[in-house]
Amino acid sequence: xxxxxxxxxxxxxxxTNKKSLKCEQHLGHNAMYWYKQxxxxxxxxxxxxxxxxxxENNSVPSRFSPECPNSSHLFLHLHTLxxxxxxxxxxxxxxxxxxxDTQYFGPGTRLTVL
Amino acid sequence: xxxxxxxxxxxxxxxxxDVTLDCxxxxxxxxxxxxxxxxxxxxxxxxxxxxxxxxxxxxxSGRYSWNFQKSTSSFNFTITASQVVDxxxxxxxxxxxxxQGGSEKLVFGKGTKLTVNP
Numbered sequence: 001x002x003x004x005x006x007x008x009x010x011x012x013x014x015x016t017n018k019k020s021l022k023c024e025q026h027l028g029h030n031a032m033y034w035y036k037q038x039x040x041x042x043x044x045x046x047x048x049x050x051x052x053x054x055x056e057n058n059s060v061p062s063r064f065s066p067e068c069p070n071s072s073h074l075f076l077h078l079h080t081l082x083x084x085x086x087x088x089x090x091x092x093x094x095x096x097x098x099x100x101d102t103q104y105f106g107p108g109t110r111l112t113v114l
Numbered sequence: 115x116x117x118x119x120x121x122x123x124x125x126x127x128x129x130x131x132d133v134t135l136d137c138x139x140x141x142x143x144x145x146x147x148x149x150x151x152x153x154x155x156x157x158x159x160x161x162x163x164x165x166x167x168x169x170x171x172x173x174x175s176g177r178y179s180w181n182f183q184k185s186t187s188s189f190n191f192t193i194t195a196s197q198v199v200d201x202x203x204x205x206x207x208x209x210x211x212x213x214q215g216g217s218e219k220l221v222f223g224k225g226t227k228l229t230v231n232p
Contacts (some may be wrong), residue, residue, distance in 0.1 A: 045220070
């Protein structure tokens with residue numbers, strides 16, 4: 001059983017739709033992350049939360065809106081996306097933000113924007 | 115700036131062969147951490163190992179072994195007697211503690227796709 005879960009696993013949406021990705025971690029961690037993985041590109045860090053507070057926004061367009069109601073849950077709200085936003089979106093968590101802390105990843109949501 | 119280079123984009127081997135995945139890193143910090151992750155077709159990144167910059171001992175875990183060499187800034191990963199289930203994309207990653215005391219974000223290489231054929 002994985003410590004980090006993500007739903008849905010697959011999502012197809014039109015450019016005018018609004019949808020949300022959900023991440024939940026069962027590891028008792030304090031930090032959570034959103035990453036984007038596109039074909040042929042390295043993983044891109046999008047957002048970082050520590051104790052529910054956003055500590056990093058890596059110049060992500062406003063059509064991506066994160067929400068962290070508590071240390072165990074992280075959402076990514078999507079609206080008016082573009083086809084180039086199609087990618088695998090990965091959530092991760094770590095004990096804290098210390099460099100030594102290992103990040104544990106969920107299975108990802110594969111998003112297709114039509 | 116921190117950087118991780120995985121020069122091998124794709125590797126294909128036959129089952130039972132040994133295979134080494136290369137990772138070269140760049141950082142100006144003296145305290146840093148190196149990681150390897152495995153990403154099978156299902157998509158999840160599976161943590162394999164973490165190594166800090168002060169521990170150059172090589173590590174072996176079953177068929178997996180890691181060779182950390184600060185002199186060449188490399189952290190290579192070897193799979194002995196490869197199996198079909200080892201087929202995946204493998205990522206090397208780096209983070210560090212800066213001299214100002216903060217942590218640098220985790221930087222990933224582009225990954226090496228390993229295919230093990232029966």
